[in-house]
Structure formats: structure tokens, C-alpha cells
Amino acid sequence: MKHTKLISGIIGIILGVVIAFFIPTPVGLSHSGMVVLASLVTANIFWIFNVIPSFVTGLLMLSSWVILRAVDFPTAFNLFSSTTMWIIIGGLGLGAAATKSGLINRIALNIMKLFPANFGGQTLALFTAGTIISPMIPSAHPKTAMSTPLALGISESLGYKNKTKESSGIFLAAIWGFLVMEASFLSATAQNYAFKGLLPQKAQSTLSWGNWFMMMLPWTVVALVFGFFLLKFLFAPKDDKPASKEFISKQLQELGPMSRNEKITAIIILIAIVFWILESTLKIPAAVTALCGVSILVATGVLTPQDISKRLSWNTIIFIGTVMALGNVMQVVKLTTWLRVILKPVISPMLSNVYITVIALPIIIYLCKFVVVSLISTGTLIIIALLPFFSTLSFNPAIIALVVTTSVNIWMLSYMDAPFLTGMAAVNDKMATRVALAKSSLGYMVINIIGLLLCVPIWKLMGIA
Known part of the structure; x- marks a missing residue:
């Protein structure tokens, strides 16, 4: 090596x-x-x-x-002073508080308590919990590290043996809810901001928090509904009778009453999400909202200066800043103009129609993932390759960012998705088999394209396709 x-x-x-x-x-x-x-x-x-x-x-x-x-x-180095960089820093700060305070764990457990204690019920619970929690933590690794041990506890309480189809299914339900559904919300992962930051300024302005959610709504519904039935079809036991919820009740008892820090964090995150949704109306940049929220959390003692230095992934933040700089500099030195002429015969047919794009581009990304492991690196390379063609597209380049963010998250082989490795490590690789990973990933790859195709009518109504 x-x-x-x-x-x-x-x-x-x-x-x-x-x-x-x-x-x-x-x-x-x-x-x-x-x-x-x-x-x-x-x-x-x-x-x-x-x-x-x-x-x-x-x-x-x-x-x-x-x-x-x-x-x-x-x-x-212009991008290091941009609003995109600061909202990533602020968002990661809010996520650190939600994880540290135990708020995320409490939300997930309370949601699980509402659903039947069988494969179908807890799969749906993990889907629901992950989707609700996703916009609160803009980092995949903490979410998978937190959710998969919960999935292991559920699997064991339901009597599933390790490395069986049932335990694999519960593990994948946690991954699906907490990782796959990140594509539904702009604030759910730093890579969404990174891909947005590579776009021209006009396209970036299209992707507000609210617009991103609306543009991805059909995909979200398809991913949740089809994903649920996919996992049930592949992994549910023949006799799916409800079992005891003792594991969930025990976990909630150990958490005790909601703490002061949890309450403060919950209020700050709720207010931040509201302000992000109303960003265009209130005229308050999302970065300012996030940074004010983090400042309040530090002032109230929920986060400490040590948390800011240790709980935020600064290497990821720096990496995102460097890759986003590429888009701006390539235009400054006219590299995009030259590449457009060179690559036009190959790329133009794929971008000639939005329906062709949402079918062909994901397939290209799937193939790239066999070589380029990093999610952000894969998405960045794809967007940079297409950057010269943004000025000639018949649809808004913002669509490219959406297609990229849904398509880089595949796990046909475990090395393809680093957050998957984090989730597997969190449960000592006890739950999912390699065959289960491959089957579920293949299913997701098909579901992803179906979901994107169903988004196109919404994009046309919004005037961007």
C-alpha cells in the first residue's frame, strides 16, 4: 500500500x-x-x-x-472567506452540540418507542428518526457512529443473530435513515454545501434550504417508501411478530430527564432551521444564523472552546474550501472555456436533456465510485468536469449538485462509502454481510434514478428545468 x-x-x-x-x-x-x-x-x-x-x-x-x-x-484562497465555508463551520458546531448533549440519541429512541418492536416497525422507526435528525447534524460520521449501535441493540432485542439477513436489514435501516436521507436537506451534510459552492453564483442562490427541500421532495418520498419495501423484501424474517421494547425503554431510562443542555440545543437548532427556511424572506444569511447559534451554545456552556477545536472536523472543512476554490479559479484563468471545447463531443449529449442527465450522470458516478473512494472527491471531480458546460445548459446547474449528492452515496463494496465503514466499526462489524451491502446498494442505485426522474416535473414547475 x-x-x-x-x-x-x-x-x-x-x-x-x-x-x-x-x-x-x-x-x-x-x-x-x-x-x-x-x-x-x-x-x-x-x-x-x-x-x-x-x-x-x-x-x-x-x-x-x-x-x-x-x-x-x-x-x-477566496473561498475561505465565503458564506459557504462559514455555514459549514456553524452547522458542524450545531451538530456537535446535538451529539454531545445527547439530544440526538433521545430523539431517536423516542421515535423508536412509537413503532412496533418487529423488523418492519423498527426499520420504519430508523428511517423516520434518521430523516428527522439529518438536517440537525451536517456530518455523516457522527450520525452513523451513533445510529448503528442503536440498531445493534434493536437487532439483539428482537432475537436476531449477528451476520444474518435480519441483522443486516436492521443495520441498513439505520444507515438508510441516517446517511442516505442526507440528500433531502441542504444542512444534512457538509458535502451538500461543498457541491453547492462549486456552482456559479446564480445557481447557488437557487439552492436555499427551502428550495433544496422542495426540489428533493419527490426523491425523498421515493427513497423512503421504496427503500422501506426494499429492505423488507430482502431482509425481513418470515415470522415478523412484535417483541419486547425493553432495550429502548432501558436506554431512555439511562438517559434520564431531558437536561438543560439538551433543551438549549433543541431550541437553538429549531430556531436555526426556521431561519434557514425563511432565509430569503428574513434576509439573514444562513451562515450568520448558524454562527449566532454556535455562539449562544458556547456562551451558555453547552459547547466549550475545547469542543470547537476537537469536535469539528477541521481537516474536512479545509478540504472543502480547497476543492471549492477550483471552480472560481478555473473560470478566472479561462480553463473552463477551453475544456468546454475539448469535452463537448463527449459530454454535450448527456446534458442535452434533463431526463437524460438524471439517468446517465448517476450511472457515471456509480462507476467512478469504484475508483475514487471519497464522496466529496467524487462529487467534486464530476462537477468540475461539467463546470465548463454550465453556461450552455438548458436547465439550472443547481440540478447537477442534487444529482451528484444523491449518487455518490453508494456502498456496493464497503470501501466505497467512508461513513458506512464508521457505522460498521461502531458495531465491530457484527451486523451486515457483504452480500447484504451489495444487494441493498444495487437497489438504492435504481431507486435513486427513479426518484430523480420524478423530481423533474417539480423542477419544471419551479422554472429550473
């Missing part, structure tokens, strides 16, 4: 140097454009083979632009 990384890194650097300094600059492209193209090729190789941490690769890419005078420092 180390040799693979070393060899890949050397090849990446050599290719970058050759493109930047030894290949004649093509007609229509400046030397600055060649430098950015070279750095992009090198960075992609580093990201695909995980040569060094992704955020370090991103920082080196931005720094290379300044060192080689492709663009100046303010242009290269």
Missing part, C-alpha cells in the same frame, strides 16, 4: 510538471490555465490514491497557483 501511494505520488508530480512546463500551451489556453490544469491532474491522482491527506493535497494545490503565479493569493 505504501509503495502504491509513493509510486502514485511520483507519477502525479511528474505529470503535473510535464503539463505545466514541457507541453506547449494549446490555442485558447494561457500558461496560467496550464498551471491550474497541471495542478488539477496531480491533485486528482493524489486524491484517488490517498497519497497524503486530502486537505493537505488541496492546500498544496492552492499554494502552487500562487507560487507559479497562475493567480494571486486573494483569488486562490
Whole structure:
């Protein structure tokens, strides 16, 4: 593995140097454009083979632009002062408070208590809990780390043995609810903001919290309904009689009464979501709402300065900032214009019609996921490849971000989805079999395309398709 990384890194650097300094600059492209193209090729190789941490690769890419005078420092690092970066930081802060206080655990358990204690009931409970909790925590790893141990407890209380189809189904219900349904809400994961930030400014303004939810509503319904029946069909036991809810009751008893910190966190998050929904009416940027919320949580002692430094994934935040910078810089150096001419024969047919796009683009992303493991890296590479064509699309580029965010979350092989690995590690890989993962992922891949197709009429009504 180390040799693979070393060899890949050397090849990446050599290719970058050759493109930047030894290949004649093509007609229509400046030397600055060649430098950015070279750095992009090198960075992609580093990201695909995980040569060094992704955020370090991103920082080196931005720094290379300044060192080689492709663009100046303010242009290269402009995205780090954008509202997108600050809402990611604020959103992760709110999520840290919800996790630390125990609020998320309490919400999930109380929802589970309302449903029958059998496979179907608890699958529906995990779907419901995950969907409700998703917009509160913009990070997949804490949600899967928290939800899968709950799923293990439910599976054991229902009498399912480990690594059976039934335990696999309960595990996947937790993953489906808490991870897959992230695509329904802008605030449910930092990668949604990252993909949004790569779009042109006009397209970004389309994707407010409320618009994102409405644009994804048909997909959300399809993903929940079809997903529920898929898991029941694949994994439910023949005799699905209700069992005791003792596990859930015991967990709630251990939590005790709702704490002061939980109450404060719940109020702040509820207010934040309302303000995000009404962002265009209130004229208060979503980033400001999130940062005010985090500030109140720190002032009231729910979060400490140590929590801010340890509970926020700063390497992810930095990585997102570096990849979002690509879109702006590629346009500044006219690289997008040149790439549009080069790639037009291949990409234009796929983007000629919105229905063709929502079928073809997910399939391309599925194939890419066999090579590029990182969800954010995959989505970023796809959006960057399509960036030159945004000005010629017959539909709003915001649709591309939605298609990407639903399609990168596949788990045909466990290595394809890092949050899945987190969930599996949280239960010591006791629950799901590899065959169960593959079957459910294949089902999701089909459901995803059906859901996106049913979104198109809504997009047309909204005037963006």
C-alpha cells in the first residue's frame, strides 16, 4: 500500500510538471490555465490514491497557483472567506452540540418507542428518526457512529443473530435513515454545501434550504417508501411478530430527564432551521444564523472552546474550501472555456436533456465510485468536469449538485462509502454481510434514478428545468 501511494505520488508530480512546463500551451489556453490544469491532474491522482491527506493535497494545490503565479493569493484562497465555508463551520458546531448533549440519541429512541418492536416497525422507526435528525447534524460520521449501535441493540432485542439477513436489514435501516436521507436537506451534510459552492453564483442562490427541500421532495418520498419495501423484501424474517421494547425503554431510562443542555440545543437548532427556511424572506444569511447559534451554545456552556477545536472536523472543512476554490479559479484563468471545447463531443449529449442527465450522470458516478473512494472527491471531480458546460445548459446547474449528492452515496463494496465503514466499526462489524451491502446498494442505485426522474416535473414547475 505504501509503495502504491509513493509510486502514485511520483507519477502525479511528474505529470503535473510535464503539463505545466514541457507541453506547449494549446490555442485558447494561457500558461496560467496550464498551471491550474497541471495542478488539477496531480491533485486528482493524489486524491484517488490517498497519497497524503486530502486537505493537505488541496492546500498544496492552492499554494502552487500562487507560487507559479497562475493567480494571486486573494483569488486562490477566496473561498475561505465565503458564506459557504462559514455555514459549514456553524452547522458542524450545531451538530456537535446535538451529539454531545445527547439530544440526538433521545430523539431517536423516542421515535423508536412509537413503532412496533418487529423488523418492519423498527426499520420504519430508523428511517423516520434518521430523516428527522439529518438536517440537525451536517456530518455523516457522527450520525452513523451513533445510529448503528442503536440498531445493534434493536437487532439483539428482537432475537436476531449477528451476520444474518435480519441483522443486516436492521443495520441498513439505520444507515438508510441516517446517511442516505442526507440528500433531502441542504444542512444534512457538509458535502451538500461543498457541491453547492462549486456552482456559479446564480445557481447557488437557487439552492436555499427551502428550495433544496422542495426540489428533493419527490426523491425523498421515493427513497423512503421504496427503500422501506426494499429492505423488507430482502431482509425481513418470515415470522415478523412484535417483541419486547425493553432495550429502548432501558436506554431512555439511562438517559434520564431531558437536561438543560439538551433543551438549549433543541431550541437553538429549531430556531436555526426556521431561519434557514425563511432565509430569503428574513434576509439573514444562513451562515450568520448558524454562527449566532454556535455562539449562544458556547456562551451558555453547552459547547466549550475545547469542543470547537476537537469536535469539528477541521481537516474536512479545509478540504472543502480547497476543492471549492477550483471552480472560481478555473473560470478566472479561462480553463473552463477551453475544456468546454475539448469535452463537448463527449459530454454535450448527456446534458442535452434533463431526463437524460438524471439517468446517465448517476450511472457515471456509480462507476467512478469504484475508483475514487471519497464522496466529496467524487462529487467534486464530476462537477468540475461539467463546470465548463454550465453556461450552455438548458436547465439550472443547481440540478447537477442534487444529482451528484444523491449518487455518490453508494456502498456496493464497503470501501466505497467512508461513513458506512464508521457505522460498521461502531458495531465491530457484527451486523451486515457483504452480500447484504451489495444487494441493498444495487437497489438504492435504481431507486435513486427513479426518484430523480420524478423530481423533474417539480423542477419544471419551479422554472429550473
